[in-house]
Amino acid sequence: MRRDARGLTLVELLVGLALGLALVAGGLGLLALQWRELARLGAEQRFGEDLREAAATLHRELRRSGHWGDATAGLALDPDTDAPPRDNPYLGDAAPPDAVATAGGLALAASRDARENHTVDAEERLGLRLQQEVLERRIGGVWQAVTDPGSLRVTGLQLREQRLERVGRCPTPCPAAPAADAPPCPPRRLQRHFEIALSARSAVEPALARTLATTVAAPNDALIGQCPGSRQ
Numbered sequence: 001m002r003r004d005a006r007g008l009t010l011v012e013l014l015v016g017l018a019l020g021l022a023l024v025a026g027g028l029g030l031l032a033l034q035w036r037e038l039a040r041l042g043a044e045q046r047f048g049e050d051l052r053e054a055a056a057t058l059h060r061e062l063r064r065s066g067h068w069g070d071a072t073a074g075l076a077l078d079p080d081t082d083a084p085p086r087d088n089p090y091l092g093d094a095a096p097p098d099a100v101a102t103a104g105g106l107a108l109a110a111s112r113d114a115r116e117n118h119t120v121d122a123e124e125r126l127g128l129r130l131q132q133e134v135l136e137r138r139i140g141g142v143w144q145a146v147t148d149p150g151s152l153r154v155t156g157l158q159l160r161e162q163r164l165e166r167v168g169r170c171p172t173p174c175p176a177a178p179a180a181d182a183p184p185c186p187p188r189r190l191q192r193h194f195e196i197a198l199s200a201r202s203a204v205e206p207a208l209a210r211t212l213a214t215t216v217a218a219p220n221d222a223l224i225g226q227c228p229g230s231r232q
Contacts, residue, residue: 040205047202048210050152054135055198055212057146058159061128061137062194065108066091066220069116074223085183088222089120091190106159106194130157135198149203156199156211164191170227184225192218 066088068074073086090109108126127138133153135146147154166189174185194216202208 043202043205044208046151047200047205047208050147051198051200051210051212054147054152054154054200055196055214057135057137058128058196058198059214059216061108061126062159062196062216063218064110065126066192066218066222067110068220069111069113070118071220073116073118085223085226086118087224088220089118090124091192091220091222106161128157128159130154147200151203152200153203154198154200155209156197158195158197160195162193162195164193165189165224166191168227172228174228185228187223187225187227190222190224192221194218 068088068090071088074088090111106128108128109120109124110126112124113121123140125138125141127143129136129138129143131143132149133155134149135154135157136143137146138144168187168189170186175182178185195213196216197211197213199211200209
């Protein structure tokens with residue numbers, strides 16, 4: 001006996017359509033969630049790269065500070081000459097106060113002379129500072145931005161310099177009553193270390209915030225003083 005073919009009822013069609021729409025909506029929701037997660041991960045990666053690059057710039061500038069084009073001028077010379085050893089002009093407070101116009105800044109200096117003149121010129125004055133959530137460095141007397149506020153906002157900058165003296169030893173004892181103009185004895189080696197704390201947040205994802213802390217050892221040490229009987 002032949003049976004008549006029958007299709008779907010209206011109710012069945014509506015139920016199937018509702019299930020299909022639910023599946024599509026669920027898939028779109030998962031896709032949107034995955035897209036947001038990928039965007040967040042991308043923003044976090046860019047934020048981390050920008051922050052590390054800013055810290056690397058600080059590291060390079062601090063290691064450049066104190067560079068002296070004629071460091072041998074600071075060594076002991078012949079006692080028959082009237083030329084005493086020079087002090088490194090790029091150490092100490094050689095940079096002007098305007099180099100640290102904002103809190104947390106640091107004034108530096110480094111030689112750029114093709115032929116050393118033992119003088120801190122205007123283009124040799126360096127500096128680091130935080131200005132309106134932008135990290136800046138001083139090059140050639142002009143402040144230039146290191147970070148882009150459109151992607152990275154620097155919320156804190158702490159730079160602290162520490163100076164350590166390493167006392168040397170002399171083969172002969174130092175005089176008990178040295179002359180007033182005599183160099184320090186025993187000689188000392190001045191080492192500089194910088195402590196950095198850089199805090200920032202993402203301009204794209206404000207919830208992203210990090211702080212990088214590191215220590216930089218400046219390679220340009222200063223030699224102070226001499227031993228009795230050494231060449232001056």
